[in-house]
Amino acid sequence: MIYFYNLLLLILCYLSEINSARILGIIPTPSISHQIVYRPIWKELSQRGHKVTVLTTDPINDSSLKNLTEIDLSFSYDLYNNKHNFSDKIDKLAGKPLEMVNAIITMNADICDEQLKHPKVKRLINDPNEHFDVILVEILQPCMFAFAHRFKAASIGVVSMDAQSAAYDSVVNPTHPILNPDFMLPLAGKLSFFERVFSVVISNVMRVYEFLFIIPINDKVIRENFGDDYPSCKDFIQYLDMLFVNVHPILSGIRPNVPAVVNIGAGLHIQSPKSLPEDLKSFLDNAPSDVIYFSLGSNVKSKDIIPSTRQIITETFAELPYTILWKFEADSLPNQPKNVKIMKWLPQQDVLRHPKIKLFITQAGHQSIEEAIFSHVPMVVMPFFADQEGNAKRIVLKDIAVKVDHKELTKESFKSSILEVMENKKYRENVKKLAELLQDEPMTGLEKAVWWTEHVIRHKGAKHYRSAAIEMPFYEYFLLDVIGFLLLVLFIVIYVSVKMSKLVFKVIFKLCGGEKPKFKRH
Template identity: 35%
Template sequence: MKFALAFLFFLVYNVQSAKILGVFPIPAPSHYILGSRLMRALAEKGHDVTVINPFGEKNPPKNGKYKDILLTGFKEMADERRKQQSFFERDVSNPFLTLGSMNAMVLEMTELTLNHTNFKKFINSKEIFDVVIVEQFMNEALKALAPHFKAPLITLSTVGANAWVNLLEGNPAPPSYVPHVILSYSSNMSFYERTVNSLMSVYTQLLNQFYVFPKHGELVKKYFPNAPPLDDIIYNTSIVLINSHQSTNQPVPYVPNMIEIGGFHVKPPQKLPKDIQEFLDGAKNGVIYFSLGSNIHSSQLPPEKRDAFLKTFSKLEQKVLWKWEEDVLPGQPPNVKLGKWLPQQDILAHPNVKLFITHGGLLSTTETIYHGKPVLAIPIFGDQKLNAKNIYNNGFGLYLYYEDLTEENLTKKLNELLSNPKYARNAKKRSEIFHDRLVKPIDTAIYWVEYVIRHGGAPHLKVAAIGLPWYKYLLFDVIVFVSVIIVFLVFMLFKCVKIVAALSCHKQKKEKLKNH
């Protein structure tokens, strides 16, 4: 019976090999991992896939077709910038300035993409595509590829729902309980936090309307002279694939064309390298896994911060597996093993791993939830503070802000996490929520991409909010109208009372005169 239903599902919903373009130009491994996972899965399903990216696929899928349009030089440029200024040296204390600099950086990256030799050669070819998938990351001009190839547009939000996605899809995001992605707030905000969050929401919209969108509109006119206006492009997204889930993100509203696929990049554990397997197997007291992700290099830690880790780790009975990008770690304790690159998902799957020290990136947070491991988050930038707060609020970990990182504070946090069993219990519970789904998230993503292809777009999923001017969406005209009516009625009531009072006073005067 199950086989018959599965075969019927295949007959109804299968899409014959389609031509799919993926656009993932950000030279950050964490962003590419998500784009690559989706595009590889589509190719393995039998589709003809082309991917614009800075990394290139070393082992392309064997099923279907897979082609890279390589943005040569992007990765090297990002590496050079990291050498010149590490993430530890960047000032992210002012979120308003941080947001502005992020938009400027991505604007520059977008034009470098549009002006790249391989990109221009590609768009001048006579290729035809059934759908275009673009990473949603403040790079609006790249969405002009959809009308250029006369194909529906899908976007992939690698950091979940955020101010940029919500604006373009008409998704409600009340600042009273939905924190901005670059703020470190939870849904339960204080008055001060709600004030800052509201100001940040307004600032983001103003920045988009008066800076980001006009600048990207200029890029569209320059590189796609026959394209429609930018507004007609960016508000015409068929669906948005959202890298979030109730187990990893706090619950927020979603309009129908926003599809949650959080955790779609996670794969079942693979065999570990021999030396790592032996190190983990031989850890009688367990292992702490320490990694600050692919963008942040722990080898660039300032000496005082690095020493805080070294002194703390040297006192532990547990072993420590540390992603360290250099050959040598000065003062390395005997219980610490280093690795320039480590298979994170497979390590977290090992039963002897008792704790994960992470920067709190969304991918790392998702992977630790998948495997049910407690966390100590040390957020540095971006959405990491928001993720760290979610980890703490959901009870499966603690956080320690980088600026507060000392041997004393680190030791205190680790001792609490290792000695209190509630964190491990909550991590396992969170993992159960992650896995309790009708369909695997990668299958959900494939289904909806094919859905858009089958229907030639999905305008029936869009809410009317995206076509409303701001004053209608916020009911500003209605509020003004009702306010005027109320003021008028109050004014008339006041006048009536005044007239009645005057008549009463006049009547009293007449009676007094009469009596005299």
């Protein structure tokens, strides 16, 4: 009997090994908001028996996950914060989308180059015995798609927010510039005429910019680190098997998706409730009033906003009849009001769940918005860069937030916005209804991400969901040849009709005696 059980155990282990796959995850962006979205995916895939290797700037470091290997790229934060000083550029380049994109692309390419030169990453690239069945790559970093070519593996593009138009283009997903403006543009809802013009022009300028600048700078990084014989990253991206987008259509806007696009939002990164640190719990429990939570996220730091804006914020807080909990990254806050408590770091999801929190003042990052919605907390949004302006406009249209402009902030406007949300019940009622809608789904985002990843593994890719439009030249896709042909036919018909009319007129003229018809003048 013992022999039988041992044999059965060996058979089960063997079958498990057969059904497991080797998965490579690459999330190179040095920002915790980008990393936390994928952690549940790595955990679930590894717990299902797959061997998962992840290149990440923020390792989980969980020894219980035996099938998960992490390559620590946390040194990238030094490049982000010091070499490129991106936090400072956020304020300087506000309202300049193309310059902001240029700064992001240049920085990302430099970071990618340094990450590929990391000893453990180079060992991975050069190991002739290494292989992977599928690679999940953050699509914001095109240079990293060279790993798909290196390992001849199926590839899935992933993005922690909405995808840029170029990403949707890679799987030939419809990208209507009026109905679905690029997520980097400060547009949402029904656009005015000039907003429509702006969206159409900038969307196409960004496509040209990608071809002339983004692709070449990433190709240079690829050939320096993988070899001169490597194809362009554009070729890798165009052969994506799938694209996982961490948005929910109710939040991001309804758009038609090809089967290769899988929406894995909303709330993928939301964790189970945990107890707050004792000092923080005591502060919130004993607060003499309702509490407003203020955080500008991980990329925009409160300590770096310009002094005049920070002064307006502190003066406004001092006049409010509420307690303020402020994520402030420095040791002290100049002119700190008595009703304000600062902390360098906070467990945001659990802070938002506390019953005393009645308002969240946020930069409108995608993950922060989802955390507030799932905690039923309305918002005052203060966007700074990238997708934040568009995110802010979308949730204002949902009546769960009020937007303020940090560049034109006044004490009066800031205070009235805060009081509007705090005192008007509609915002809290609407955010609760929205949370219920987002959660009324047949599958969670995590379940969809894992199921479709394993689908790609089982079938060695997902070319069966590949749109036929990928193989079309642009003139066929945009019907230019058909339109040209129809215009030519129309021209010929009109030309022949005119000629025939003249001929008929001449015949009638001759039959009438050759005299031109005379008309009496009145």
